[in-house]
Amino acid sequence: MTATPLTSTDLYLRVQHFYARQMQALDEGRFGEYAATFTGDGTFQHTPGTEPAVGPERIEAELHRFHERFRDDPVRRRHYFNQIVLDELPDGSVRSTVYALIVRVRPGDRVPEVWPSCVVHDILEVNDDRILLRSRVIGYDHLE
Amino acid sequence: MTATPLTSTDLYLRVQHFYARQMQALDEGRFGEYAATFTGDGTFQHTPGTEPAVGPERIEAELHRFHERFRDDPVRRRHYFNQIVLDELPDGSVRSTVYALIVRVRPGDRVPEVWPSCVVHDILEVNDDRILLRSRVIGYDHLE
Amino acid sequence: MTATPLTSTDLYLRVQHFYARQMQALDEGRFGEYAATFTGDGTFQHTPGTEPAVGPERIEAELHRFHERFRDDPVRRRHYFNQIVLDELPDGSVRSTVYALIVRVRPGDRVPEVWPSCVVHDILEVNDDRILLRSRVIGYDHLE
Numbered sequence: 216m217t218a219t220p221l222t223s224t225d226l227y228l229r230v231q232h233f234y235a236r237q238m239q240a241l242d243e244g245r246f247g248e249y250a251a252t253f254t255g256d257g258t259f260q261h262t263p264g265t266e267p268a269v270g271p272e273r274i275e276a277e278l279h280r281f282h283e284r285f286r287d288d289p290v291r292r293r294h295y296f297n298q299i300v301l302d303e304l305p306d307g308s309v310r311s312t313v314y315a316l317i318v319r320v321r322p323g324d325r326v327p328e329v330w331p332s333c334v335v336h337d338i339l340e341v342n343d344d345r346i347l348l349r350s351r352v353i354g355y356d357h358l359e
Numbered sequence: 360m361t362a363t364p365l366t367s368t369d370l371y372l373r374v375q376h377f378y379a380r381q382m383q384a385l386d387e388g389r390f391g392e393y394a395a396t397f398t399g400d401g402t403f404q405h406t407p408g409t410e411p412a413v414g415p416e417r418i419e420a421e422l423h424r425f426h427e428r429f430r431d432d433p434v435r436r437r438h439y440f441n442q443i444v445l446d447e448l449p450d451g452s453v454r455s456t457v458y459a460l461i462v463r464v465r466p467g468d469r470v471p472e473v474w475p476s477c478v479v480h481d482i483l484e485v486n487d488d489r490i491l492l493r494s495r496v497i498g499y500d501h502l503e
Numbered sequence: 504m505t506a507t508p509l510t511s512t513d514l515y516l517r518v519q520h521f522y523a524r525q526m527q528a529l530d531e532g533r534f535g536e537y538a539a540t541f542t543g544d545g546t547f548q549h550t551p552g553t554e555p556a557v558g559p560e561r562i563e564a565e566l567h568r569f570h571e572r573f574r575d576d577p578v579r580r581r582h583y584f585n586q587i588v589l590d591e592l593p594d595g596s597v598r599s600t601v602y603a604l605i606v607r608v609r610p611g612d613r614v615p616e617v618w619p620s621c622v623v624h625d626i627l628e629v630n631d632d633r634i635l636l637r638s639r640v641i642g643y644d645h646l647e
Binding site: 227228295297298299300301312316328329330331332356358359 | 516522523524526579581584611
């Protein structure tokens with residue numbers, strides 16, 4: 216699909232705020248709230264080479280499964296997003312390409328671990344009231 | 360208080376720019392300019408378990424006192440803010456919840472120290488002309 | 504020149520988006536696209552004490568020259584920008600002062616190197632259609 220640069224500044228802001236709420240929800244463990252930012256058939260692929268989870272219900276289940284591994288590890292993660300580029304696609308959806316860096320802190324450790332460095336590839340469905348994710352694919356810089 | 364999601368995109372931008380000026384002022388040691396971003400009875404608690412400083416004059420004095428410990432340490436700090444979430448409160452003020460990561464550099468050390476990872480909890484008083492801080496409380500991820 | 508705080512929120516957003524496209528282009532090695540964000544006589548000084556490159560053609564050549572040193576080093580860089588402060592100058596141009604932190608990843612190394620910490624000093628030429636850089640000077644915190 217041919218993409219055209221986005222001109223609506225208003226949308227640019229709405230996307231920033233959408234991401235802020237979404238990632239604070241994820242980092243605070245509110246997986247249902249995170250999953251609800253996807254469309255009914257929205258897809259989420261957080262690890263290359265795996266099948267994406269489809270739909271909010273499965274995305275939420277996948278997040279619970281993924282975080283099982285941290286059950287005995289009280290790590291807190293903060294997702295930093297930066298340099299959001301938006302392009303409108305011919306079908307009216309919006310492609311978003313964003314840098315993401317994850318900051319990890321464990322209780323008592325003042326200095327966080329900062330990894331990995333990612334690029335988030337989103338397709339957004341936007342209407343006047345809300346933004347939803349049609350798909351999210353995470354690319355990892357150390358795997359490319 | 361019940362909070363409602365903020366819809367004004369204009370305000371979202373103004374808050375971003377407010378933070379940018381405020382934190383560049385702090386990082387450059389312009390403590391008076393930082394303190395002047397608080398209301399007359401604004402409160403600033405930068406360390407958990409301590410009494411907050413109240414009002415611009417005391418906030419400025421507190422910043423000078425705090426930086427005394429760095430008198431012989433030429434560290435430069437840069438505050439990175441990210442993922443700003445705004446919610447309107449019933450009294451018209453705005454609650455802002457923001458990630459903050461501090462980057463510290465000493466002369467000659469190319470690689471900065473990156474710590475700590477924080478969440479900033481602000482209450483903002485907004486009118487057409489300006490934004491002021493009614494209160495700021497810093498949470499530290501490694502202490503929670 | 505006396506600077507006045509910028510009031511147009513719309514411009515603040517446009518500058519954010521401009522930076523996002525520009526730095527994604529640089530990080531992906533699209534040096535021509537990066538160079539084209541400068542005016543015909545735009546200047547780019549990426550290293551203190553060196554002569555700035557003047558005009559898109561020389562800026563692009565300088566970027567190719569600079570990256571020669573990484574020919575055998577498959578490092579990927581991501582430029583994180585934060586805390587953008589904009590001020591209008593009397594001649595209608597816009598001064599932009601921005602924090603920048605560079606994240607560096609090599610294949611297989613999950614944990615990135617994070618350095619250096621910089622402040623970007625830009626003069627922007629803005630009209631209704633586009634933003635261009637009249638000048639960019641990079642300051643490095645560890646050299647000051």
